[in-house]
Amino acid sequence: GQSLEQPSEVTAVEGAIVQINCTYQTSGFYGLSWYQQHDGGAPTFLSYNALDGLEETGRFSSFLSRSDSYGYLLLQELQMKDSASYFCAVARGGGNKLTFGTGTQLKVEL
């Protein structure tokens, strides 16, 4: 079977850096994606890692270690608008299906 684990909730202050971890168990792993979702809204693509290492996109970075079945999303210079749910999702090779984690609710406080 497949499973993804991420913390249910993280709280940080504006301007800080926060890391959201994701561990996964799956067969046919192809890559790890990260999506942001504001309440009632569409999941919005943030980042994708197919290879080990760090991918940087503005204030957001994502890391993958395939040997550890582990990745994280790093958010820098946090802003109030970053308060949202963040989902890691596994893309499996041979298919075109994303399996989502249960999501991490990020609360950014003043």
Next chain:
Amino acid sequence: EPEVTQTPSHQVTQMGQEVILRCVPISNHLYFYWYRQILGQKVEFLVSFYNNEISEKSEIFDDQFSVERPDGSNFTLKIRSTKLEDSAMYFCASSGDRISGNTIYFGEGSWLTVV
């Protein structure tokens, strides 16, 4: 920026009725998907569609569900004989590349309430 559009944004239906949710994927994309999200839960894969046929489906996507691409732009999800537990947000998504999941773009969703 191109986007996936969905209609209706919200639909209330009586248990046992049929519902059709409509989507217009991004125009140059080749792969289309339906996902659902029950309130407060994670996003769940339902089905993927490529080259006018289903390429993969989950255990949720049983005989009650069907998808269709009736013309060159629309992609529909039909739910026959809706049940209370079908109440959820249904997201349509599309991508241009089968392999790299990072290019999957989601619509704003259709909120289905079955009463």
